[in-house]
Amino acid sequence: MTMTKWWIEGGIFVTMTPQEPVVKGHLVVENDRIVYIGAEHPGKLAEGASRISGSGLVFMPGLINTHGHAAMSLLRGYADDMVLQDWLQTKIWPMEGNFTDQDVYWGSALSALEMLKSGTTAFVDMYDHMNEVAKVVEQSGMRAVLTRGVIGLCPEDVQRAKLEEAVRFVQEWNGKADGRIMTMMSPHAPYTCPPAYIEQIVQAAHDLDVPLHTHMSETAAEVEQNVRDYGSRPVEHLDKLGLFSRPSLVAHAVHLNDDEIALLAERGVAVSHNAASNLKLASGIARVPELLKAGVTVSLGTDGAASNNNLDIFDEIRLAALIHKGVTGDPTAVPALEALRLGTVYGARAIWQQDQIGMLQVGMKADMIALDLDQPQFYPRTDIVSHLVYAASGRDVRHVWVNGVQVLKDRKAVLLDEEKIMAEAQRCYERLTNKV
Amino acid sequence: MTMTKWWIEGGIFVTMTPQEPVVKGHLVVENDRIVYIGAEHPGKLAEGASRISGSGLVFMPGLINTHGHAAMSLLRGYADDMVLQDWLQTKIWPMEGNFTDQDVYWGSALSALEMLKSGTTAFVDMYDHMNEVAKVVEQSGMRAVLTRGVIGLCPEDVQRAKLEEAVRFVQEWNGKADGRIMTMMSPHAPYTCPPAYIEQIVQAAHDLDVPLHTHMSETAAEVEQNVRDYGSRPVEHLDKLGLFSRPSLVAHAVHLNDDEIALLAERGVAVSHNAASNLKLASGIARVPELLKAGVTVSLGTDGAASNNNLDIFDEIRLAALIHKGVTGDPTAVPALEALRLGTVYGARAIWQQDQIGMLQVGMKADMIALDLDQPQFYPRTDIVSHLVYAASGRDVRHVWVNGVQVLKDRKAVLLDEEKIMAEAQRCYERLTNKV
Structure with a gap:
């Protein structure tokens, strides 16, 4: 690989570092890493670098979406405003049951395109047909943490086959695409996986030395059911099964009591706060201010596009900044800078990549976005x-770089064929609706 | 005026009419009104019309913002995440006290630009220096309902002077700009206007035959204070003072009991739901599903940009569709179509223009927006x-027409100078911050 070097000349950089949150100046990237950021001219470091004018732009770390199901964008708007179980059982699951590799490929590509265009550079994906998702990540230039989510409500041989598939996926893809792809192991949820199966998955994660991801305490009903079925609430239940003995990231975490928050903090469990999805499905509102106060790493996820129905992390950042104020009655809850951290620094921490991404700092990977600043808002x-928190939208993003490579230029995807992806996703949807 | 006639050929029209919410076909406008909409070719009606291709676009009625203070965009991001009284007394009021005509003009122009570019065609504005706001409306081509909001915490002669100014504003501007400007009378709020003053304002509205607008029950503290000061909650208090004896629109209405909701319904009082502002200032969450169930007209407002901090009604539509589900635990609360009505049909009703705007229908004014549909979301x-509800943003708006005139074309304002407005607003802000 030949060395590439580029220099952003005269821009505003929202670095997200504690020392200097906003820098007006210059940034130099060599290959995949930031080698200079500062108010002063980069001097010798700029030699041989191609110049990019920073005028009219604001630069910040790429956004990190820590929970989703990319292929579900094929079901965006297919069924809304329904009761969760009805929605899942009569609408979503019958459709998902017919998803082929091709559907997952084009659905994931549609999501990757939407995420890229709205400033997300790294995302977590838990789904099936994961080889297809990995291919999309590889081609799109994005960064992702991928996991084959397994549901254990099936005979033991089927359980075993799914687990083996999940293990194979980790073995094949972990660290691939220049390290842009990392992997995890995922029991889908405590209510869809018998305890013994969860223990097997945890053991596999130990053996493979990868983190764990799961849905947890999304609805009040699910927490009650856990108590009925296993005699404890989901946090205690998963803790007993060893899930938190490894680095772990839980999605939703809406219904938590004080003891559970304390335990998550003690175990270093990260949370993916899915504000829009939790509101839309009427699951409730996570106790984000209390989680943050307890020292839990809280990050942001969109969940699948079928329950959001968009993948714009700027929307999630604004929601996180707004709803917790309204619900707690405290206008100082989740202030702007903290809200922005949820989508950047804390997102990086939630996927164990805080030394690589989430801030604009020398030595970090160049995962960066640029927004058009010359707009009335x-x-x-x-x-x-x-x-950025209260007035920005993903639509304001003009350029995106991941791992030092420009993947969105003047609002157009560099490595993905936008027209083809939209057309193919439409075709997949049409075929699927004729099937059901 | 020479006749203008244009024909949108082959588009998707979200009409918002009960009979046919979505039409794939054609729309013809003659002068300021829609003369044809339907799936069939318009035939003779299209003769002599200039053609506009509807390909790749979705058309819908222009959005209606029923509560705001446009000039406050000068204070966007000036002070956030603070306790309301502290925010007002130490930050906002000292700055507003120094606002000149020029500040109000450029601040309002900045807001008009942001609103236009995000698909709002009509807005309600309550502020001071209202001649300047009216000039902006006249020049921008937008539609507005304007009112000089009066605060009565001052000597009687000052009260009288303010009231006279408000009356003069109505006399000068009502029906101006080809009928695009309508006016109201506005006591600022029950807690800032003594009862006798409110009665004088109501009498003036009777004499002028214009509607009334006020802030009401925004915070729990304000409701308690009303009970302490006047022995009744704000709704009963304002009802006794005759405010609801005329067409009236109240902003916020967050803290209401069942009796108050019933009374608002009985009196035909419209509500402007300001979801983002109420969340940001931690005022609470209005009981929108109950208001709608009771038959109250609920519309959407952004409030000023200092407490939002943007003026995108698509954001308010999505918030209204999401938060009431999350808070009530009912995923069927405020379904998508109802949420879209809040920003269109019900907005028109809230400003007594439901026969003119809010739907795409023959005979209605051509206040219409077009969004780019060929995007992944x-x-x-x-x-x-x-x-449109769950995935759209104001940034998706490509064209805007008001009163049959195109005011936004390919995302650029036709009648406003975008560069100049942003630069002048910046200058006003810089001068104001040097002053305080």
């Missing part, structure tokens, strides 16, 4: 962090 | 109403 120039 | 083509 960003005037006057008061507080750029406030503007 | 709008695939697959399942339910266009769902996509």
Whole structure:
């Protein structure tokens, strides 16, 4: 690989570092890493670098979406405003049951495209047909943490086959695509996996030395059922099964009591807060201010597009900044900078990559986005962090780089064929609806 | 005026009419009104019309923002995440006290630009220096309902002068700009206007035959104070003072009991639901599902940009569709179509213009927007109403027409100077911050 070097000249950089959150100046990237950021001219470091004007742009770390099911974008708007079980059983599951490799490929590509165009550079995906998702990640230039989510409500031989598939996926893909792809093991949820099966999955994660991901405490009904079935609430239950003995990331975590929050903090379990999905499915509102106060790493996830129905992390950042104020009655809850951390620094921490991404800092990977600043919603120039949280949208993103490579340029995907993806996703949907 | 006639050929029209919510076909406008909409070719009606291709676009009625203070965009991001009284007293009011005509003009222009570019065609504005706001409306081509909001915490002669100014504003501007400007009378709020002053304002509205607008029951503290000061909650208090004896629109209405909801329904009082502002200032969450069930007209407002911090009604539509599900635990609360009505049909009703705007129907004014549909967040083509509510943003708006005139073309304002407005708003802000 020949060395590439580029220099952003004269831009505003929201670095997300504690020392210097906003830098007006310059940034230099060599290959996949940031080698300079500062107010001063980069001097010798800029030699031989191709120049990019930072004028009219604000740069920040790429956003990190820590929970989703990319292929579910094929079901966006297919069924809304329904009761969860009805929605799943009569609408979503029958459709998903017919998903082929091709459906997962094009659905995931549609999601990758939407995420890229709205400033997400890294995402977590838990689904089936995961080889297809991995191919999309490889081709799109994005970063992802992928996992074959397994549901254990099936005979033992089927359980075993699914587990083997999940293990094979880790073995095949972990660290691939220049390290852009990492993997995890995932029991789908405590209510869809018998305890013994969860223990097998945890053991496999130990053996493979990868983290764990699961859905947890999304609805009140699910927590009650866990108590009925296993005599304990999901957090205690999963803890007993050893899930938190490894690095782990739980999605939703809406219904938690104080003891559970304390335990998650003690075990270092990260949470993916899925605000829009939890609101839309009427699951409730996670106790984010309390989680943060307890020292739990809280990050943001969109969940699948069927229950959101978009994949714009800027929307999730704004929601996180707004709803917890309204619900707690405390206007200082989740202030703007903290909300922005949820989508960047804490997102990186939630996927164990805080040394690589989530901040613009020398030595970090160049995963970065640039937004158009010359728009009315960003005037006057008061507080750029406030503007990014309360007034920005993924549609304001003009350029995206991942691992030092530009993957979105002037709002167009560089490595993905936008027209083809939209057309193929439409075709998949049409075929699926004729089938059911 | 020479006749203008244009024909949108082959588009998707979200009409918002009960009979036919979505039409794939054609729309013809003659001067300021829709003269044809239907699946069939318009035949003779299209003769002499200039053609506009509807390909790749979805058309819908322009959005209606029923509560705001446009000039406050000058304070966007100036102070966030603070306790309301502290925010007002130490930050907002000292700055507003120094606002000149020029500040109000450029601040309002900045807001008009942001609203236009995000698909709002009509807005309600309550502020001071209202001649400047009216000039902006006149020049921008937008539709507005304007009112000089008066605060009565001052000597009687000052009260009288303010009231006279408000009356003069109505006399000068009501029905101006080809009828695009309508006016109201507005006591700022029950807690900022003594009862006798409110009665004078109501009498003036009677004399002028215009509607009334006020802030009401935004915070729990304000409701308690009303009970302490006047022995009744704000709804009963305002009802006794005659405010609801005329067409009236109240902003916020967050803290209401069942009796108050019933009374608002009985009196035909419309509500402007300001979801983002109420969340951001931690005021609470209005009982929108109950208000709708009781038959109250609920519409959407952004409030000022200092407490939002953007003016995108698509954001408010999505918030309204999401938060009430999450808070009530009912995933069928405020379904997508109802959420879209809040920003269109019900918005028109809330400003007493339901016979003119809010739907795409023959005989209605051509206040219409077109969004770019060929984007990943709008695939697959399942339910266009769902996509507009859960996946759209004001940034997706490509064209806007008001009163039959195109005011936004290919994302650029036709009648406003975008660069100049942003630069002047910045200058106003800089001067104001040097002053305080």
